Amino acid sequence: MKKLIAVACLGLFVTVSAPVFAGAQQEKMKGCNAEAKADALKGDERKAFMSKCLKKDYTLKAAEGAKPEEKAALPAARQNKMKSCNADAKTQALKGDERKAFMKNCLKGE
Structure with a gap:
């Protein structure tokens, strides 16, 4: 019974907190897209850049300055x-x- 309650609570926490984390990720995605457009990246080059850009330790150019x-x-x-x-x-x-x-x-x- 305790396991069932714990799983239900965890599910509720994930459901409620997911939109909060999604907002930050969406903002990062917008910034990465803008950088990719500014650098005129296409195809595999763009794909590789987006993968690198979306990682936690990458700092967007706009934020650096x-x-x-x-x-x-x-x-x-x-x-x-x-x-x-x-x-x-x-x-x-x-x-x-x-x-x-x-x-x-x-x-x-x-």
Whole structure:
């Protein structure tokens, strides 16, 4: 019985935490795609670059040139934007799909 409960809890944890990790990976993928386009990579060369770029220890070129203060400011700015959008959605009493659509547009800056 304890094993069943442990497996259920683990499954719930993975299900809930997966979107959080997916967001970071998606951002890295966007950065890697931008670098590959800028370098005009195609075919096997692009495939090899993407494989290397998506690894944990690879630093994107855009992030290399940024100052430490700027790197720290980006997550803070994103967090502030999220707080603002959440507050707006709450005042409008949005729920479900309407809230999801509003948040998506708000975070894009539309």
